[in-house]
Amino acid sequence: MDEESLIRAAQAGDADAFERLVRMHDHNVLRLATNLLRGEEEAHDVYQEAFLRVYRNLGAFRFDCSFQTWLYRIVSNLCIDHLRRKRVRRTEPARLETEEGSVDRLEAFPDQRADSDPERSLLSQEVRTTVERALGGLTQRERLVFELRHYQGMRLKEIGEALDASEEAAKNCLFRATRKLRAELGGLL
Numbered sequence: 001m002d003e004e005s006l007i008r009a010a011q012a013g014d015a016d017a018f019e020r021l022v023r024m025h026d027h028n029v030l031r032l033a034t035n036l037l038r039g040e041e042e043a044h045d046v047y048q049e050a051f052l053r054v055y056r057n058l059g060a061f062r063f064d065c066s067f068q069t070w071l072y073r074i075v076s077n078l079c080i081d082h083l084r085r086k087r088v089r090r091t092e093p094a095r096l097e098t099e100e101g102s103v104d105r106l107e108a109f110p111d112q113r114a115d116s117d118p119e120r121s122l123l124s125q126e127v128r129t130t131v132e133r134a135l136g137g138l139t140q141r142e143r144l145v146f147e148l149r150h151y152q153g154m155r156l157k158e159i160g161e162a163l164d165a166s167e168e169a170a171k172n173c174l175f176r177a178t179r180k181l182r183a184e185l186g187g188l189l
Contacts, residue, residue, distance in 0.1 A: 007067055011059055018058070022051055025068065028152060029075055035147045036079040038132070042086075046078045053078075065161045072154070072162040076144055083140055134184035142177035149174055 001009070001017070003024065009017035029050055033043035053074050061070060135143055141163070148154045148162065160170040 003067055004063070007058070007061060007063075011061070018055065021054075021067070025071055026051075028068075029071065032072065032075055032147065032152055033079055035151050036076075036144060037082060042082060046075065046082060049078055050075045066158065068154075069158050069161045072148065072152070072158075073164065076148070076162060080140055080144070130185065134181050137184060138177050138180055142173055142180070145170055145173040146177040146181070 001020070003021070006017045006021050006024075010021055026047070030043060030047045033046040033050070034040060037043050037046065050071070054071060061067070135146075138146065144163070145159055148159045149156070154162070156170045156174065157167045159174075160167040163170065
């Protein structure tokens with residue numbers, strides 16, 4: 001069955017068709033949520049909520065855009081809402097005081113790969129920190145557009161549709177994001 005047939009069958013109540021739709025998109029949805037939220041537990045929550053909303057609202061899907069665009073719009077909105085709520089909540093400090101002294105929570109989870117060597121791990125951590133800091137300097141919308149374009153491979157027209165904006169607005173947002181990242185990551189490029 002092609003995607004449109006699956007959607008129509010799921011709209012008619014076919015649970016098996018809905019499950020196949022979920023399987024077609026689940027990895028990309030989870031990857032998008034993980035990239036945007038930077039936390040697996042939070043990403044899984046958004047993943048579940050996204051497919052729950054798709055299930056509840058699938059009858060309203062009218063094929064005005066692609067199913068993927070509609071799904072990414074739901075995931076993007078959920079991620080943005082989650083980030084807004086998270087920003088409002090009191091953030092926990094990165095350092096934790098213990099009996100042994102002060103511990104950095106971010107360094108509490110060492111690299112467990114068998115092939116890791118200390119020098120490579122240090123360099124990877126430095127690059128990861130620099131990239132995270134650069135991505136953190138983007139607005140939510142810039143980061144979302146950047147993620148959708150470069151990590152999900154969506155075209156600018158699809159991104160515009162997913163964000164309920166024009167293709168030109170998505171293009172301008174991507175341009176701003178790329179310019180900021182180049183300025184911040186100039187030494188790595």
